[in-house]
Amino acid sequence: MAVCIKSQIQNLNLVIGCTIGCTYCYARSNVRRFRMIEDFEKPEYFPRKLRLMEKARPQIFLLTGMSDFSGWRQEWRDEVFAKMADNPQHQYLFLTKRPEEITFSIDLDNAWFGVTVTSSREKRRIAALREHLRGGHYHVTFEPMFDDIGEVDLRGIEWIVIGTETGRRKGKFVSKPEWVWNLTDQAHALGIPVFWKEDLLPILGQAQMIQELPRAFCRVLEEQAKWRK
Numbered sequence: 523m524a525v526c527i528k529s530q531i532q533n534l535n536l537v538i539g540c541t542i543g544c545t546y547c548y549a550r551s552n553v554r555r556f557r558m559i560e561d562f563e564k565p566e567y568f569p570r571k572l573r574l575m576e577k578a579r580p581q582i583f584l585l586t587g588m589s590d591f592s593g594w595r596q597e598w599r600d601e602v603f604a605k606m607a608d609n610p611q612h613q614y615l616f617l618t619k620r621p622e623e624i625t626f627s628i629d630l631d632n633a634w635f636g637v638t639v640t641s642s643r644e645k646r647r648i649a650a651l652r653e654h655l656r657g658g659h660y661h662v663t664f665e666p667m668f669d670d671i672g673e674v675d676l677r678g679i680e681w682i683v684i685g686t687e688t689g690r691r692k693g694k695f696v697s698k699p700e701w702v703w704n705l706t707d708q709a710h711a712l713g714i715p716v717f718w719k720e721d722l723l724p725i726l727g728q729a730q731m732i733q734e735l736p737r738a739f740c741r742v743l744e745e746q747a748k749w750r751k
């Protein structure tokens with residue numbers, strides 16, 4: 523049975539707001555609808571939420587569900603990285619569409635830095651990720667896919683996520699099965715786990731669904747299961 527990625531990875535929106543301006547952004551719509559912050563184009567930091575990272579029960583957190591990591595100020599990053607170092611029981615995911623605007627090096631084994639690639643023109647982001655963000659682990663999210671991404675250089679990447687556009691946007695793109703398989707096959711040839719988001723279910727069918735996780739994430743989920751017993 524296909525699982526919803528949100529049942530495994532929790533959003534922890536320490537920063538809300540983003541200047542990138544994607545047309546398909548669900549975060550901007552939600553922020554405006556629920557008036558979470560004054561202006562989505564002016565990211566705000568919510569340090570009080572850091573205490574959620576103190577929970578002993580391990581979790582996999584996505585810290586950029588309503589922001590882009592390139593929009594985080596240096597002082598926010600420093601504070602969050604320090605908190606991550608103090609709470610190694612969790613795994614932490616970050617995503618950006620502008621890796622070339624961030625340069626740093628950290629020594630945290632539970633940090634996962636990733637880029638979003640939505641078309642073949644954006645593949646250069648993967649090389650920029652390796653070049654500019656040093657330390658931790660790398661992942662790539664191909665979502666939503668607007669064309670066939672083609673051949674990708676996945677060296678050093680430890681997880682890929684693939685998804686199609688969701689929501690009700692007029693002119694919404696639907697990923698083609700061959701685009702999904704192309705990326706999946708390339709990742710599998712390198713032994714990289716692949717996660718198809720549940721939105722691909724109507725396109726690819728239950729029997730084919732692939733939802734693999736890195737070993738570190740599997741360990742977190744196994745630990746979580748023990749807490750429920």
Ligand code: SF4
Pocket residue numbers: 539540541542543544546547548549550587588589590619
């Ligand atoms: S990068 Fe993410 S948060 Fe920013 S506008 Fe695009 S979809 Fe929204």
